[in-house]
Amino acid sequence: MSTRTAHRPIGATMIDPSLGLPTITMAAPMPGFPAHREFVLVRLNDDGLLYAFTSVEDPELRFLVAPPEPFFPDYAPEIDNDVFAALNTKDPDRLLLLTVITAGVNETTANLLAPIVVDRDSMRAVQVVLSGSGMPVRAVMNRSY
Amino acid sequence: MLVLTRRAGESVMIGNDVIITVLEARGDVIRLGIQAPRDVQVHREEVYRELQSVNREAASPTDDVVEAVAKMIQPAETPDHPADHPGNEG
Numbered sequence: 421m422s423t424r425t426a427h428r429p430i431g432a433t434m435i436d437p438s439l440g441l442p443t444i445t446m447a448a449p450m451p452g453f454p455a456h457r458e459f460v461l462v463r464l465n466d467d468g469l470l471y472a473f474t475s476v477e478d479p480e481l482r483f484l485v486a487p488p489e490p491f492f493p494d495y496a497p498e499i500d501n502d503v504f505a506a507l508n509t510k511d512p513d514r515l516l517l518l519t520v521i522t523a524g525v526n527e528t529t530a531n532l533l534a535p536i537v538v539d540r541d542s543m544r545a546v547q548v549v550l551s552g553s554g555m556p557v558r559a560v561m562n563r564s565y
Numbered sequence: 566m567l568v569l570t571r572r573a574g575e576s577v578m579i580g581n582d583v584i585i586t587v588l589e590a591r592g593d594v595i596r597l598g599i600q601a602p603r604d605v606q607v608h609r610e611e612v613y614r615e616l617q618s619v620n621r622e623a624a625s626p627t628d629d630v631v632e633a634v635a636k637m638i639q640p641a642e643t644p645d646h647p648a649d650h651p652g653n654e655g
Contacts, residue, residue, distance in 0.1 A: 452617035522623040
């Protein structure tokens with residue numbers, strides 16, 4: 421019987437906080453969080469509708485994020501070429517769009533002005549400001565979808 | 566605050582790689598062109614401040630809040646999918 425030992429380079433262990441998830445690197449930090457450059461995406465429900473965008477450096481820091489399509493079907497932001505360049509995007513179809521959710525006592529809102537765009541190949545991400553789009557920073561989320 | 570006077574077409578450099586050019590001045594509206602490396606994000610100040618505040622507000626919700634959101638976005642009453650279940654013989 422042969423056994424296989426999973427060797428993990430020490431460097432990889434230090435970057436990846438045992439969650440075993442691929443690390444996403446911010447091409448530019450999120451406004452308000454200049455020191456946090458590395459995140460992992462932790463799935464929170466079976467449907468893949470809710471994730472925690474969790475800081476590797478500080479697992480206490482997490483953002484609730486969701487793919488916007490189910491909640492805002494008409495939301496189809498245009499992504500600039502600058503963003504492709506910042507993310508080293510080769511195939512725009514590999515981009516994942518996530519909206520940041522602010523969960524409040526009375527209402528839960530989604531930031532449609534500044535979605536997080538993740539390139540699933542380069543594993544780079546950036547919070548893109550859709551300048552001039554007139555999109556709301558706090559769009560109320562409800563279950564009527 | 567450093568104060569400089571520039572005419573349209575003239576620029577200011579910040580550090581080694583950020584160049585801000587005055588494109589046009591018309592009354593109290595000034596159009597600027599900004600060249601910066603990709604990892605330097607450029608935002609209108611008020612937009613940046615708003616994002617900063619909504620990001621801080623969104624950051625690190627408690628487990629209770631996360632659970633509430635998860636429940637809220639749970640698709641309401643998915644209709645049965647008879648095809649998914651093997652039908653009774655008959």
